[in-house]
Amino acid sequence: MRFGGRISAAIEILSDFEARRVPLKTAIADWGRSNRYAGSKDRAFISGLCLDALRRRASLAATMDDDAPRAVILAALRFLWKTSLEDVAAAVTEEHGPGALTEKEHEALSAERLAEAGDTPEWLTPHLTRVFGERAASVMKAFSERADIDLRLNTLKTTPEKAVAALKTVKAEASPLLQTAARIAAPEPSEKAPGVTVIPAFNKGWVEVQDLGSQLAASAAGEIKGAQVLDYCAGGGGKTLALAAMMENTGQLYAYDRDARRLKPLFDRAKRAGVRNVQIRSPAGGEGLDDLAAKMDVVFVDAPCTGAGTWRRHPDTKWRLTEKQLQTRQGEQDTVLKEASRFVKPGGRMVWVTCSFLMEENEDRLAAFLETHGDFSRAPALSFIEQSGLSTEEGKTALSACVTPDGAIRLTPDKIRADGFFVAVMTRRT
Numbered sequence: 175m176r177f178g179g180r181i182s183a184a185i186e187i188l189s190d191f192e193a194r195r196v197p198l199k200t201a202i203a204d205w206g207r208s209n210r211y212a213g214s215k216d217r218a219f220i221s222g223l224c225l226d227a228l229r230r231r232a233s234l235a236a237t238m239d240d241d242a243p244r245a246v247i248l249a250a251l252r253f254l255w256k257t258s259l260e261d262v263a264a265a266v267t268e269e270h271g272p273g274a275l276t277e278k279e280h281e282a283l284s285a286e287r288l289a290e291a292g293d294t295p296e297w298l299t300p301h302l303t304r305v306f307g308e309r310a311a312s313v314m315k316a317f318s319e320r321a322d323i324d325l326r327l328n329t330l331k332t333t334p335e336k337a338v339a340a341l342k343t344v345k346a347e348a349s350p351l352l353q354t355a356a357r358i359a360a361p362e363p364s365e366k367a368p369g370v371t372v373i374p375a376f377n378k379g380w381v382e383v384q385d386l387g388s389q390l391a392a393s394a395a396g397e398i399k400g401a402q403v404l405d406y407c408a409g410g411g412g413k414t415l416a417l418a419a420m421m422e423n424t425g426q427l428y429a430y431d432r433d434a435r436r437l438k439p440l441f442d443r444a445k446r447a448g449v450r451n452v453q454i455r456s457p458a459g460g461e462g463l464d465d466l467a468a469k470m471d472v473v474f475v476d477a478p479c480t481g482a483g484t485w486r487r488h489p490d491t492k493w494r495l496t497e498k499q500l501q502t503r504q505g506e507q508d509t510v511l512k513e514a515s516r517f518v519k520p521g522g523r524m525v526w527v528t529c530s531f532l533m534e535e536n537e538d539r540l541a542a543f544l545e546t547h548g549d550f551s552r553a554p555a556l557s558f559i560e561q562s563g564l565s566t567e568e569g570k571t572a573l574s575a576c577v578t579p580d581g582a583i584r585l586t587p588d589k590i591r592a593d594g595f596f597v598a599v600m601t602r603r604t
């Protein structure tokens with residue numbers, strides 16, 4: 175496809191996204207089905223442009239004084255992808271291009287720089303002010319950046335040094351914050367991301383794709399070698415595999431999810447990663463957890479949430495999130511906390527994790543839980559991360575800037591370049 179055709183496609187997809195309120199991925203897949211001539215490079219270009227446009231949608235619309243998809247896409251090309259005004263003007267008039275620039279568009283695209291607007295939905299403003307106060311605008315700016323590709327180096331199969339050496343072909347660098355993490359810098363916006371899952375190191379189970387924030391959250395399980403650990407919301411098993419590596423295949427790890435379909439990938443993933451201490455259970459398999467009541471040293475709860483912390487990777491989700499969904503998640507979180515706490519043994523602990531920075535999904539939920547569960551009390555999350563032995567000195571310093579007044583940790587990309595996560599630890603009285 176030529177440049178003009180790609181621009182038209184991005185405008186078409188963004189219009190469809192806004193009209194149907196479907197995930198951007200769905201809008202792109204539907205477009206792809208009816209435009210089969212588009213190659214993989216075209217698709218990478220078009221989806222990269224749509225994602226960047228959504229990251230800064232309000233600022234782009236403010237610059238253009240127009241929030242229509244056409245205006246937003248043209249502004250993204252000009253101000254985020256730094257395409258010259260002449261090149262934009264020429265591309266739109268190509269065959270299959272979206273048509274010549276209007277005078278107003280020409281003038282707006284001649285601006286020196288992008289106007290700054292809050293690139294989040296209006297209704298969230300009080301929630302953002304509540305959690306971040308005066309930092310809100312700068313934190314949200316960090317959430318509108320592109321994300322890197324983070325990798326977890328699987329110590330069940332290799333050493334971090336060997337894994338990093340094997341990852342040179344994809345230009346991965348060891349993380350300065352976590353001994354078992356590496357990073358591939360975010361690719362250029364119009365470029366395809368390197369195919370990590372096809373390199374030999376991936377197939378040998380040496381690496382997993384996992385955001386650094388997610389890896390740090392898993393490390394809050396602490397020292398768990400030989401322990402009885404329940405991963406209560408295991409889903410596809412990203413955290414399960416990280417926990418198994420921390421346990422060095424000792425003790426017993428139970429991976430549970432109420433939705434059996436979500437657990438499916440975990441069977442193959444665990445095999446590839448060399449995990450031998452996991453039992454996968456779900457209610458659908460008739461495998462309840464009753465035998466584990468009050469027996470677990472650690473119950474790890476990676477709770478269902480709005481996913482606000484992943485806005486850098488999925489900027490469409492911030493525009494699709496509604497107040498009603500936020501409320502629904504809170505109800506689910508209260509349920510999960512109550513259910514999961516049942517399995518913590520006296521003297522054991524529960525680790526609470528969400529990929530959301532909102533207080534309504536974290537502090538408020540934990541306060542409500544602690545009010546009715548007097549045998550649990552807050553413990554400093556950072557000390558458990560330190561006990562895991564995974565964080566470097568630089569990592570500990572960076573994390574100490576993320577500690578909340580209650581001793582939890584709120585990761586935000588302005589402080590640690592990773593997805594947003596909230597991590598809290600509660601211990602149960604003996």
Ligand SMILES: C[S@@+](CC[C@H](N)C(=O)[O-])C[C@H]1O[C@@H](n2cnc3c(N)ncnc32)[C@H](O)[C@@H]1O
Pocket residue numbers: 406407408409410411412413414430431432433436476477478479506509510513
């Ligand atoms: C954030 S996702 C888990 C992601 C996963 N831990 C990972 O690292 O890949 C939350 C999971 O909680 C599960 N869930 C929601 N409510 C639950 C409940 N009451 N009991 C158990 N699992 C629940 C969902 O099915 C979903 O898979």
